[in-house]
Amino acid sequence: MKQSMMKIATAKFSIGDLIHHKLFGYRGVIVDIDPCFQLSDQWYDMVARSRPPKNEPWYHVLVHQSTNSTYVAEQNLEADSSAEKIDHPMVDLFFRELRGGRYLNNEKVN
Numbered sequence: 001m002k003q004s005m006m007k008i009a010t011a012k013f014s015i016g017d018l019i020h021h022k023l024f025g026y027r028g029v030i031v032d033i034d035p036c037f038q039l040s041d042q043w044y045d046m047v048a049r050s051r052p053p054k055n056e057p058w059y060h061v062l063v064h065q066s067t068n069s070t071y072v073a074e075q076n077l078e079a080d081s082s083a084e085k086i087d088h089p090m091v092d093l094f095f096r097e098l099r100g101g102r103y104l105n106n107e108k109v110n
Contacts, residue, residue, distance in 0.1 A: 011035070011057040011074070016095060016103035018080040019061060021072060023050065028070070029086045029103055031094045032060035039071060052076060062088040 013019060017030045037044065037054035044054070052073030059077065061070045064086045083101035085091075095103035 011059075013057075013059060013074070013077065013079070014102075016105060018082065018084075018086065018101060018103075019059070019072075019077045020080040021061075021070075022076050022078055026066075027064040027080050027082070027084075027086065028061035029064075029088070029091065029095070030059045030061055031069070031090075034058045034060075037073075047071075048073065050076065062086060062090055062094070064088060 011033050013030050013033070015030050015033065019028055019030060020026070021028070035057055037058050050073075052075045057074045059072050059074065061072055061077075063070055065088075067089055069090070081101065083098075085098050086103075091103070094106060096106050097104050
């Protein structure tokens, strides 16, 4: 089997990190990370207008003061240092609390 020669970048952000979208100005929290773009080419052509790289990390984000979640390329995100809670109905499904400017996930520790 041939391995892909596409280099996969290391993710800059982690699950639970607060982010700010550079282009659209919204805040959010990361709930999942893909090492590279995982949606369809059709979605990319219709939605990803800035044409961010597909071989860099993409993030699943709950959007503050919304019921929406988004799929965002790393190049469009920056850290949100406000340390303020994200107002989204699904936050409690993923996280147990906001501490030190990041959310701690709901997974139980032994």
